[in-house]
Structures are given as structure tokens and as C-alpha cells.
Amino acid sequence: MTTTDQKPGSVRYVTYGCKANQYDTQVLREALGRRGLAEVDRGADLVVVNTCTVTAEAGRKARQLIRRIHRETPKTRIAVTGCLAESEPEVLRELxxxxxxxxxxxxxxxVQFLRQLGWEADPEELGIPAGITAFAGHTRAFVKIQDGCDKACAFCIIPSTRGRSTSRPAAELAAEITAxxxxxxxxxxxxxxHIGHWGLDLGQSLADLLEVLVxxxxxGADGQPLAYRLRLSSIEATEVCDRIVALIAARPERLAPHLHMPMQSGADRVLERMNRWYSVEEYLAACDRIRSQLDRPAFTADILVGFPGESAADFDRTLETARRAGFTKVHVFPFSARPGTAAWDLPDRVDPQAVRERRAALSELAHELGNAYQQSLVGAQETVVLEGFAGLCGRYQRVRVDPExxxxxxxxxxxxxxxxxSEGVERRELWGVPR
Ligand code: SF4
Incomplete structure (x- = not known):
């Protein structure tokens, strides 16, 4: 273990996993930056590896990276944080x-992190605000509004690594987003x-928060109002209440008409085994309710294939449900058994070849649905947030713009x-013609 008188002078960050992790890295970046650590791309005294443990693959990649850093630059000190550091601390300490x-x-x-690294300082002295002031190198910023989850989905390790749902106060978030x-x-x-649970611990709801944030x-520096757009990162379909839909309908330029609603499976039998709390019909009813109140909303989803016990007929139902939901994009995840989850002990693991085939079939359907959605957007007026000469529109489509x-x-x-x-591009692309 490093002693407190060997403090690093430069740092590099490597982040795996979800947007919440990327936000956590940014918090550390700002805190360590205030302490005088210079961020560098190579040759850092310290590498902070912010890990993910949601799949076995995520853990494997982080361990592989740590071994490589040590092999190539043995003097570099390594701090490992994030969900893998919660779920496998002993394994990581041995690396x-x-x-x-x-x-x-x-x-x-x-502040705790800095103390662990050897700085004895109080938060006042460090001037660490509650939140972030920038999101390095990006036009879009991620802001974590809550952490943790009170549910217990059979495949998910996150409740044991991030604890119960805790919400950040609305006033703090309003100040952070304004800045x-x-x-x-x-x-x-x-x-x-689990952002749909924002506020449960504060006696408030996500709709209350969104009313404040929109x-x-x-x-700007000239005193003029600045335009901005908010987007919900991922929300359970059953938690998109009518007040949230009404806020999007009233100001789609301010609150993007894009909802990422994890479905996980389109078969009731599998949803039940997963310990999800809704049926297929309830999920689809939520999609219909939202769609009836918005103009061409984008629905994206996570779907897990090959959950233990998922039969070929269950998977066919998932394909059918995905089609009925009209997803515009699907993140397909093959089941990954994680020790410590209920699914770890479930019998009837699906043959890996069948998992690969299901993944390919669902990706193909998602591609087809995505093409149909793109077609439906021709002629739509959108604001594109640019990173270079392309970017995302409110409906979560990548749009290119002619630099000229x-x-x-x-x-x-x-x-x-x-x-x-475009020549050489299999899928047709959305282009934006400036108005
Ligand atoms: S998958 Fe389930 S347990 Fe995991 S974070 Fe989402 S709601 Fe919580």
C-alpha cells in the first residue's frame, strides 16, 4: 500500500460501464483537479480505473487493463473504484x-477518495461543490440524479454494489444543470x-423534479436566455407517468421525446423468472399510452437474451413484443451469470450457440425497426446537438449535416x-438540412 508522502502529480482516468459511472468519474476528475493533479493521456503517476461489474465481460476487461498498465508501466499507481471494487475487492487487491x-x-x-490517496483536507479547503461544473470534452453532459436501486431483478448485481435508491435534492440538481x-x-x-424512483426517499416524484428542471x-455572458435540452437516460416503462408524458408533449424541445425503457424480455414466463414486476401487456400498454400523447416518440430498450429457462417459444414472443412495441433501437445483452445474483443458481442455462442466434435475430429485427422509424422522420424538424458535423436529435437519431x-x-x-x-454505407443515414 502506498504511503501518504508519495502523492501522485498526474492522473489518467479509464471508465467502464454506464452513464452513472461516467458521471462519478467526472466528480473525481474535478476533485483531483482541484487538488492539483494534472490529467494526462499517458505517463500518469496514477491511473483511476472506474469499473463495472454488470457482466462478466466488463470485469474481465478491467482486470486485463490493470494487468497491462502494470506490465507496461510498473511504477504507475492504480486506484480501482466502481462496482467491481464493491463486488470483487479481494480479487482486485491481489492484482x-x-x-x-x-x-x-x-x-x-x-473527499474520502482523496483522503484514501493520502490528502488530509476538508471539503471547504478543497472547494469541492456538490456535483460537477463541466463534462470534459463533450457537448452533452451527464448528471446523476439518484443512485442505487430498491428492486431485485434476478440477473442484476447492481443493488448489492450501489445500495438502496438515494436521490439528490432538486435544488442541487437545478444549480448543477444551470451551471x-x-x-x-x-x-x-x-x-x-433507477431514475423512476427519484424522490421516493424525499417524499417527491420524478415528475416533480422534471417540472423544476424544464x-x-x-x-449567457450577455445576459440572454440559453436554450438547453434534457433527456432521460433510462426509465422503466411502468414509471413513465402521465405527468412526465405531458411535460414532454408540452415542451419536446426542452425534454426530448425519447424514452429508453428496459423491457428485458417479451415473454411473461421469463419476466416472472427475472423478478420483473410487469407483464408483457402492461409494458405494451405503457408504450401505447405514451405514443398516443406524443408525436413520433423514440422508444429504445434493453433486452436480455438467453436468460436461464428462456425457451425458443419465449424468444419468439420477445421478437413479437419488440415488434409491437415499435422500438427504434435495441441494446441486446446476452445473459451473463453474476455470482451473488438470484439467477446465478437458476437451472436450465441456455446453450451458448442458441444465445448467439437469438442475439443475431433480435439485432436484425431492431435494424429493420430502426429503418422504418428513420423513414417516418423524413421531413421532421429537429434540433441537432452537434459533436463535429453530426450529432443527436431529440428523437435519438444520429443526424449528419453538410459542413458547407x-x-x-x-x-x-x-x-x-x-x-x-451513402456509398459504402449499408443503412441509409439521416441528414439534416439547416433551416
Ligand atoms: S435491472 Fe432491476 S435490480 Fe438492476 S438496477 Fe434495474 S431495476 Fe434495479
Whole structure:
């Protein structure tokens, strides 16, 4: 273990996993930056590896990276944090070169983190605000509004690594988002682990928070109001209440008409084994209710294939449900058994070849549904948040813009959508014609 008089002078960050993890890294980046650590791409005294443990593959990649860092630069000190540091601290401590294993509790409180690294300082002295002031290198910023989860899905390790749901106060989030917009971030993605449960511990609801956040009044240096867009990162379909839908319907330019609603399976039998709390019909009813109140909303989803006991007939039902839901994009995850979850002990593991085939079939369907959605957007008017000469529109489509039609390098551009075929590109692409 490193002693307190050997403090590093430079740092590099490597982040795996979800948006909440990326936010946690940014919190550390700002805290360590205030302490004078220079961020560098190579040759850092310290590498902070913020890990994920949601799949076995995520853990394997992090361990592989740590071994490589130590092999190539044995003097580099390594601090491992994040969910893997919670679920496998002993394994990580044994890896050569690892000086610190800091769980989510330490990582969430940067002052604690700094103390572990050898700085004795109080938060006042460090000037660490509750949150972040920038999102390095991006037009879009992620803001974590809550952490943890009170559910117990059979495949998920997260409740044991991040604890119960805790919400950040609305006033703190309002101040953080205002500052981010005023520093140039034109889109803010509201993320967390189970954001539909925001406020349960505060006697409030996510709709209460969103009402506050859509009404912020950030101002530029010239005192003029600044436009901004909020996007929900991932929310359970059953938790998208009518108040949230009404907020999107009233101000789609402010709250993006895009909902990422994890479905996980389209077969009731599998949902029950997964310990999910809704039926297929309830999920589809939520989609229908939302769609009836919004103009061409984008529905994206996570679907897990090959959960223990998933039969070929169950998978066919998943395909049918995905089609009925009309997803515009699907993240397909093959089941990954994680020790400590209920699914770890479940019998009837699915043959790996069948999992591969199901993954391919669902991806193909998602591709087909995505194409149909793109077609439906031709002629739509959208604001694109640019990173270079392409970016995301409110409906979560990547849109390209001809550089010659852009004046300078704006952060956003208002466009009318067209669909083009490009040479060498299999799928047609959305292009935005500036208005
Ligand atoms: S709702 Fe289920 S999948 Fe999502 S974080 Fe909680 S336990 Fe995991």
C-alpha cells in the first residue's frame, strides 16, 4: 500500500460501464483537479480505473487493463473504484500494481477518495461543490440524479454494489444543470441507476423534479436566455407517468421525446423468472399510452437474451413484443451469470450457440425497426446537438449535416430531416438540412 508522502502529480482516468459511472468519474476528475493533479493521456503517476461489474465481460476487461498498465508501466499507481471494487475487492487487491481499491461509497464522496490517496483536507479547503461544473470534452453532459436501486431483478448485481435508491435534492440538481448549460453544454442527460424512483426517499416524484428542471433559466455572458435540452437516460416503462408524458408533449424541445425503457424480455414466463414486476401487456400498454400523447416518440430498450429457462417459444414472443412495441433501437445483452445474483443458481442455462442466434435475430429485427422509424422522420424538424458535423436529435437519431451548410462550428443546428444513401454505407443515414 502506498504511503501518504508519495502523492501522485498526474492522473489518467479509464471508465467502464454506464452513464452513472461516467458521471462519478467526472466528480473525481474535478476533485483531483482541484487538488492539483494534472490529467494526462499517458505517463500518469496514477491511473483511476472506474469499473463495472454488470457482466462478466466488463470485469474481465478491467482486470486485463490493470494487468497491462502494470506490465507496461510498473511504477504507475492504480486506484480501482466502481462496482467491481464493491463486488470483487479481494480479487482486485491481489492484482499487481493495484494500490487502492475504493468502493462506490468512497468514490461517491471525493473527499474520502482523496483522503484514501493520502490528502488530509476538508471539503471547504478543497472547494469541492456538490456535483460537477463541466463534462470534459463533450457537448452533452451527464448528471446523476439518484443512485442505487430498491428492486431485485434476478440477473442484476447492481443493488448489492450501489445500495438502496438515494436521490439528490432538486435544488442541487437545478444549480448543477444551470451551471453546465451556462458553461456550454446544450444537452443534459439525466442519469442514475433507477431514475423512476427519484424522490421516493424525499417524499417527491420524478415528475416533480422534471417540472423544476424544464423551467430553469440559464443565461449567457450577455445576459440572454440559453436554450438547453434534457433527456432521460433510462426509465422503466411502468414509471413513465402521465405527468412526465405531458411535460414532454408540452415542451419536446426542452425534454426530448425519447424514452429508453428496459423491457428485458417479451415473454411473461421469463419476466416472472427475472423478478420483473410487469407483464408483457402492461409494458405494451405503457408504450401505447405514451405514443398516443406524443408525436413520433423514440422508444429504445434493453433486452436480455438467453436468460436461464428462456425457451425458443419465449424468444419468439420477445421478437413479437419488440415488434409491437415499435422500438427504434435495441441494446441486446446476452445473459451473463453474476455470482451473488438470484439467477446465478437458476437451472436450465441456455446453450451458448442458441444465445448467439437469438442475439443475431433480435439485432436484425431492431435494424429493420430502426429503418422504418428513420423513414417516418423524413421531413421532421429537429434540433441537432452537434459533436463535429453530426450529432443527436431529440428523437435519438444520429443526424449528419453538410459542413458547407453550417456557419462556423455551432453547438446546435435546427434542421429538416432527409434520408440519404451513402456509398459504402449499408443503412441509409439521416441528414439534416439547416433551416
Ligand atoms: S431495476 Fe432491476 S435491472 Fe434495474 S438496477 Fe434495479 S435490480 Fe438492476
Amino acid at each position: 499487481p500494481g493495484v494500490d487502492w481499491v475504493l468502493g462506490n461509497g468512497d468514490a461517491k464522496r471525493p 453546465l448549460v451556462e458553461s456550454g453544454h446544450v444537452e443534459v442527460v439525466l442519469c442514475g441507476i 423551467a430553469l433559466e440559464p443565461r 451548410r453550417l456557419a462556423g462550428m455551432p453547438a446546435t443546428v435546427d434542421v429538416t430531416l432527409e434520408l440519404h444513401s
